[in-house]
Amino acid sequence: MNGVHDMGGMDGFGRIEPERDEPVFHAPWEGRVMAMMRAMGCVGGWNLDMFRNARESQPPSFYLTASYYKSWEKTLETLLLERGLVMEEEIVASRSFSGSTVAGQPLRAEDVSKALKRQSYERSTSAAALFKVGDGVRTRNIHLPTHTRLPRYARGRRGTIERVHGCHVFPDSSAVGAGDDPQWLYTVVFDGSELWGTDDDPSLKVSVEAFEPYLEAL
Amino acid sequence: MTLRVRALETVLLEKGLIDPAVLDLIVEAYETRIGPRNGAKVVARAWLDPDFKRALLEDATAAVSSLGHVGEIGDHLIAVENLPTLHNMVVCTLCSCYPTDLLGLPPVWYKSAPYRSRVVRNARGVLAEFGVNLPPEMEIRVWDSTAETRFLVLPMRPAGTEGFDVDALASLVTRDSMIGTGLPKLPEVGP
Structure with missing residues (x-):
């Protein structure tokens, strides 16, 4: 989609502002959002591209003004709500009204390293490549x-x-x-x-x- | 945000979808283990060992995985070498793709609109804001990470580091030098 996420070459965003001695997370909730996204990525039933699609579908004004992890949190909610894994009312009430509808097990401690390692996106094919180096x-x-x-x-x-x-x-x-x-x-x-x-x-x-x-x- | 995130975590916990202790482990991994020191060790090794450097430029995933102390890393890592005539920079204009296995989570500026919008068009202007000024004839190559390939810049070894061991060399390798928005630190000159 031709969204505001596709910003290569755009003007007007101002100077880059590197932060000295930047912490990994700026508040504990950012770490929880990152970790929930990683953990739910293993059981939620969505893939990386669905995640990106959900994030870049956020309203432009939100995408451009929300902090990175605020945008991630909203994306996580969207992915959960779309699949009926969680209801908005449950988040508001801070409790679950029913059990899980997912058959799989939550991410386990012994699988964390594996879950954090990037997986392979290479796949086999019988089709020959149309192009070669130098074309x-x-x-x-x-x-x-x-x-x-x-x-x-x-x-x-x-x-x-x-x-x-x-x-x-x-x-x-x-x-x-x-x-x-x-x-x-x-x-x-x-x-x-x-x-x-x-x-x-x-x-x-x-x-x-x-x-x-x-x-x-x- | 704190309350909303806590509420979401509570709901997911009650549904048996997450284990909070596992979330702790993920946060801890990013805060303590998965960071730019891993990339710095790889760069230092490449500076010291021509065979490793060749292997790194040939297949970075395999080469880095062969270093036990960095550990196994994900697929499709590509190391791109800076030369006296060529300076490499990495961006993800569409989101925030970054060689996380070696550099940890990206800094805020890397994910920000100013960097993503400008570096593919005015790389020299971006470099100048980072205090890096390169000769006008040097080619600048920007790698936009639009797929699942991930790029690590192999910076040039600073002069005056002859005889340095791997730890001394790694201490000169900054995160930004592996993204391409910086250069390695220069060795401190003795009194």
């Missing part, structure tokens, strides 16, 4: 109303295949419950001038990780 490509000018990972600034642009990563879970499908739908994944590199015009820094190159359906041969 010229153009990104498609696609404007899906649902989740996608081709940023607006990199649509309809000429670039070069720099790396071939194998076949990976396709977020556009995975986010809407259409399965893994594995697709070849590439690093596509663009000249800065192709993205931003010739007035900008000539020494800049930018790459995106692009799935094959985002690309066409030049």
